[in-house]
Amino acid sequence: MTRPDGPIPNPPLCPRSASFVHMACLALSAAALFAEFLIAYSLMVGGGATAPLRPAWAILVAGLLLLALQGVLVQTALVRPLREAGLRVEQLAQAMEQHTHRDLLTGLLNRIAFEQMVVRELESLRRYGAGFCGVMLDAEGLRRVNETQGYEAGDLALHELGQLLKRNVRKADLLFRWRSGTFLLLATGIGPEQAQLFAEKLRRVVEGHEFRPGVRLGACVAVAQARPEDEPEQFVARMKTALALERERCERDGPEA
Template sequence: MTGKEDEKRFESQMETLREGYRERLRRQLDDMIRVAENLEESLDPLPTLETLHHELHKIAGGAGVFGMPELGKKARTLELQMKGIRDRAVSGKGLPFSEIMAAIRGLSVPDTLSEKEDPLSSAQWEKPSGVRSDDLAGSEPQLLIIDSHEKRGRELVFSLRYFGYAPRHCHGLSDASSLFPHKAPDAILLSLSASENSYSSRSLAEDIREFFPEVPPLLVLSDNLDFSTRLAVSRAGGQGFFTRPLDVPKVVDRLEHLIGRRERAPYRVLIVDDEPMVAEHFCLVLRAAGMEVQREEDPARVLDMLSTFRPEVLLMDVHMAGCSGTELAGIIRMEEEWVGIPILYLSAESKMEEQIRALNSGGDDFLTKPVDDAFLVASVSAHVSRARRLAELMARDSLTGLLKHIRIKEALEVEMSRCNRDGSTLCVVMLDLDHFKRVNDTWGHSTGDRVIKALAHLLTRRLRRSDSIGRYGGEEFMAVLPGCSPEKAQVLMEEIRRNLKTIEFHAKGETFRVTCSVGIACSSLGSSPEEILQAADQALYRAKEEGRDRICMDGWSEVP
């Protein structure tokens, strides 16, 4: 489905929701008038006042969201007044029945929406960086290589393919439009040489923007870059310089940093609000931004939703019937597993002291309804992105970005539990770089680190999003492949083994290559994580014993 079709579908859904809300709002106002008419004859007016106060709070939050800001403001003012009237009822003082009736009758649904706050404006929202609803697991990042030297450009194309990229080569910027006529590449690798190119700081930027108005990440490859050229590239949006002979793993390392290690899974958002149509509005906005969203009206079901949906952020109203948002936040924070989940209050509550009280009751941020759609997307994205980053720092190896030893073993336990529940299988892979001590002793530990990172890049680019990859220790890696047959695991690891052998590493003016050994084991129904891990480790040991640079599986081996 194209972007325009997505936008039309979004606008159609929002139009349907808006009209549904307006129709329901008319009925809601009529019901409030009937309730208020019975207020004077009631022996106990407090429940009726509570009902009116709660309905006014809903309108104060929802009307502005659906393009009726003036109605929302009037409802908010009356909501605050109703609180004072309710306090008078508690103290036994007389109630201004005529004033209450006049104020409620003064609320009406406007014939037209405010253009300034029309929620259908598609310009109000955009997808957060790194989250694309059309991303497919395993999709290869598209690279544009610009090099007038045919052989050199082709060699770089082949080298980058080993790392799971889809590079395309052309001789100059003028050829770029034919290779990428509809969409810019994920990154540009531009070869510059004093004898081949002469760019001023302005012409390079202008030439690139002529073809790609939004300049993709730009890396420059050259024999030597003087300051004026570096300045030109920097002004054109350059984000990396590399000199020849080219160290491809270094280039890949920068690409991984700029493009993203792997396609990010959509942000998972849970909305808790007892006003279903308002919650659905927020759902549509966040889904249009590429997020996975669920909503829940009943606070009593939220803990179950946390366990099954496992959201990365909670949006919830402060004032809800039966259980306030602050009370629900307190319940959630009692659970150790959810102590760190970001909680964003989304409420019409505008009094600063109430907002501060809510934030002190387990909240991380307070967004006041009506909230701008783009601001909502940006706020959710910022909180989830930060939470993911913190989680990665705790769970991932600082050198490779892969899961740490304990985390990859935890991932195996989770996947094994799932397999034993649904009768599926998985494969566990253990990989070890051959003669790695020799690499460190000969070329130095910094070069050894680059070798480790190169293998990590191969794994992250070639394996699926659903696979778990970890640095098991030193130069040893572990991968958990759920739903993968032994045959597929063998083919996949063979490709990685062969690709690693083709990579040239440069150090101390010399070039060298490395190999790896691989052990694979597959689960059976009822097997434990310890059993399959031990089987994979034994297969790896056998691969080492049989000569290295080969794959061994529980029961057989693959000789190169």
């Protein structure tokens, strides 16, 4: 599946633009050298005297060397810092992209990343038939942890839950924190039956894990298969509907763990 590389605002200066400035400065320096050479040569030849020819050539060579030194100084003092600044901007842009696409609490991909990537996956489904399923998991018991042990304990449990889910999904799958204690998984290359088995495995993993002494969570899990005619909103709405039905079933039949 596609990895997150969604668009972010272009920085004011990037390595490509810095390289362009570098080449432009070199071209302008070369043009200036050539122009001054032509001017000096025309002045020398236009004088008509042969006696001062050697001093004129010496002055011309000295001038060209001085201009070359000037070009080196410009390169060192102006162009190189511009390129270094461009590299720093690129590093900052990468850090901003990570911040934009990652949930700070769990370290997982966030809802912004999902909204960009699901569009690509649906387009891949329509063009190439690359099917995938969505698995939505809602953690149960977080409110109880917040009320009895405090919000810091709830945040720690959420972080550990995110890492637990990450360890139990395939490398090709994409795991997102949707909101609060709800997580969403895009599982590629499997049908709804396989996805249902996978969702059940995740539910058992969550319910069998002790997050800290005395802290256990439940999980309500639902599956929806992506369809070629889906828009992102339709796909997500079908997962939400399936999750609501599953929650009603759990409340009706009672918890299994």
